[in-house]
Amino acid sequence: MLTLEHLCKTYGNSGTPALADLDLKVGQGELVSLLGPSGCGKTTALRITGGLLEPSGGRVLVDGNPSSGPSPDKAMVFQMFNLFPWRTAEANVAFGLEAQGVRKRDRLRVARQYLALVGLADRAGAYPAELSGGQNQRIGLARALAIEPKILLMDEPFGSLDALTREHLQVMLQEICVDRNLTILFVTHSIDEAIFLSDRIVVMTTPGRVVAQYDVPLPRPRTGYDWRSTQDYIELRSAIWARLQAEQAKEHAGSALT
Numbered sequence: 001m002l003t004l005e006h007l008c009k010t011y012g013n014s015g016t017p018a019l020a021d022l023d024l025k026v027g028q029g030e031l032v033s034l035l036g037p038s039g040c041g042k043t044t045a046l047r048i049t050g051g052l053l054e055p056s057g058g059r060v061l062v063d064g065n066p067s068s069g070p071s072p073d074k075a076m077v078f079q080m081f082n083l084f085p086w087r088t089a090e091a092n093v094a095f096g097l098e099a100q101g102v103r104k105r106d107r108l109r110v111a112r113q114y115l116a117l118v119g120l121a122d123r124a125g126a127y128p129a130e131l132s133g134g135q136n137q138r139i140g141l142a143r144a145l146a147i148e149p150k151i152l153l154m155d156e157p158f159g160s161l162d163a164l165t166r167e168h169l170q171v172m173l174q175e176i177c178v179d180r181n182l183t184i185l186f187v188t189h190s191i192d193e194a195i196f197l198s199d200r201i202v203v204m205t206t207p208g209r210v211v212a213q214y215d216v217p218l219p220r221p222r223t224g225y226d227w228r229s230t231q232d233y234i235e236l237r238s239a240i241w242a243r244l245q246a247e248q249a250k251e252h253a254g255s256a257l258t
Contacts, residue, residue, distance in 0.1 A: 001183045002026040002049070002151050007058035009044050009208070018044045019208035022058070026151075029181040033194040033201050035240070037248070041208030042187040043155055049185060050076045050153045062150060072100065075144035079156040081136040083128045089115060089139050090124040096147040107146075114142035118172065134165035141173070145180075154186045158193070170196055171223055178220065191240050195233060196222055203240060205247040212243050 002025070009019040019041040026032045034042040047053035049060050051069035059066055062073045075096070083092045090111045097107035115121050118138040128136050137157060144152060158166040174197060177184065188194050194201045195216055203212040217232045227233055 001028045001030075001063055002185065003061040003064075004045065004049065005059050005061065007045060007048055007060070008056045009041070009048060009053070010056045016207050017056075019048070019055075022208065022210060024202060024210070026183055026185055028183055029177075030199045031177055031182070031184040031186060031197055033186045033188055033198040034204055035188055035191065035194045035201050036204035036244070037206070038189070040204040040206045042204055044208065045204075046076075046153050046155050046185060046187050049151075050074050052076070072147055073150045074153060075147055075149035075151075076153045076155065077137075077140050077144045077157045079159045081128065081133075081140050083136055083139060083143075085128050088125050088127055089120060089131070089135075092128070092139055093142045093146050096143060100147065110146050111142070114146045115139070117145070117176065118142045132165075133161055134169060137161065137169060138172075141169075141176075145176070150183060152182050152184045154184060156187050156189065159189070166193075173197065174221060174223070191237055191244075192228075194240075195236060196227065201240065203243055203247075205244075206251060211247055212240075214240060 004022055004024040007019055007022040008017055010017045022045055034045060036042055044053065048055045051067070051071065051074065059068065061067060067073060084095070087095070090108060093111035093114055094107040097110060112121065112124060115124055118141055120135060120138055123131060123135065141157070158169050161169065170193060176182065186197060195218070198216050201214045201216060202210055205211050214236060216236065218227050218230065
């Protein structure tokens with residue numbers, strides 16, 4: 001469904017790339033997480049995929065076709081909610097459909113459907129300032145889903161939320177993924193979040209390169225059992241943590257030499 005071929009990005013005259021020859025394939029219905037430290041190119045890759053940033057080299061394909069800019073095939077959920085404060089929840093969710101020229105009656109009907117999907121049917125007339133952070137992020141998710149994209153791009157969407165709200169929204173996202181067979185590219189700093197949500201975890205490090213990929217063997221849904229107590233979780237988390245630590249040690253050693 002999604003292919004990234006030799007993606008590169010260098011900002012300005014910098015000799016160090018933010019993204020270096022990234023190759024990645026994401027299958028239909030697969031949730032793949034990009035995991036790594038700040039500055040390793042995760043968000044750069046996501047923004048290039050979404051058409052919000054132009055690559056220095058390489059290309060993005062959706063369903064086998066080149067996709068170099070924003071399109072209805074791709075929708076993005078940001079860490080900051082990016083809602084219009086003067087629009088109600090319903091009008092915010094309907095915004096993408098409005099931009100596509102869908103008539104008002106139909107777009108508001110669809111908006112109400114997706115507000116119901118994320119558990120906010122009773123807050124359709126509320127404004128962002130009247131809602132909690134978790135509710136606003138659910139509106140952002142509903143807005144992205146309302147255009148029915150082929151691919152959902154999520155840039156640390158739960159990073160600014162408290163731990164309890166974050167876990168609640170992770171569960172909700174997993175349920176929606178299974179129900180809608182969504183294809184998702186997800187950026188996170190959290191190993192646990194990546195393991196809970198993902199089918200596959202792609203570990204990145206600076207300067208903007210992939211160093212490892214891990215399949216997540218935990219059965220879905222991951223809500224009916226204590227997944228953190230399983231041997232598969234313990235071994236996978238340990239392997240990812242060790243790899244991140246090793247890459248950080250290499251980076252520090254390289255910095256000391258220069």
